[in-house]
Amino acid sequence: MTRHQPEPEPEHHPEPAAGGGPASQAPAGHGPEVAAPDGTPDDPRPKDASPAGRAPAPAESREGASVEADGIGLKGPRGWVFRDVRVEAAAGSVVALTGASGTGRTCLLLALTGRMRLTEGEARVGGLRLRKKASAVRRTAALAHVPGVDDLEPSLTVGEHLRERVLLQRRYGIAPLAALKAALRSPRQR
Helix, strand or coil, rough: CCCCCCCCCCCCCCCCCCCCCCCCCCCCCCCCEECCCCCCCCCCCCCCCCCCCCCCHHHHHHHEEEEEEEEEHHHHHHEEEEEEEEECCCCCCCCCCCCCCCCCCHHHHHHHHCCCCCCCEEEECCEEEEEEHHHHHHHHCCCCCCCCCCCCCCCCCCHHHHHHHHHHHHHHCCCCHHHHHHCCCCCHCC
16 A cells, blocks of 8 residues: 655645535645535535536435535644544535645545544444444445555455455445455466
8 A cells, every 4th residue: 555645744634625615725736626626605616516517416316425524633653644624515415625645635534434543533434434433434325446556455364355345346236256266366367
């Protein structure tokens, strides 16, 4: 796994806004910024536009898990990776996470999917308290393939890695035995 080299701690910690608008009052490059393209006043698109230019889907037809975080932070051996982050995203919403390299975007995503332990704050994903139910969040939240990010996690056992792979494959309609066989094949055999 690629090690994150945090920048020196800035004097002002970003506080991304809930659901849209300017996500951070910090200067550019001092932490990830979270914004939702949902037609809020700071979004130049009309309120009835969706990111693809279509009318937004009714809330009751959305799938996915809501994300709520308040005052979350992650401290590493060299200081704070991110701090005082606030996120509110309804199930099925689209959220943009922006920031310069090294501002904590990847760590924030890993933390919100239960793959890194938060140092401070409270978060819920799909109604599950992240601090108490991180393994349940990992079973329901996924990240796209990003080399160096979704490689095997050294703190998990081989069995935990296989279970996670089987659960993800099953979610996409692949039989558990086929998923296990696929996980056991070497990269050359894939």
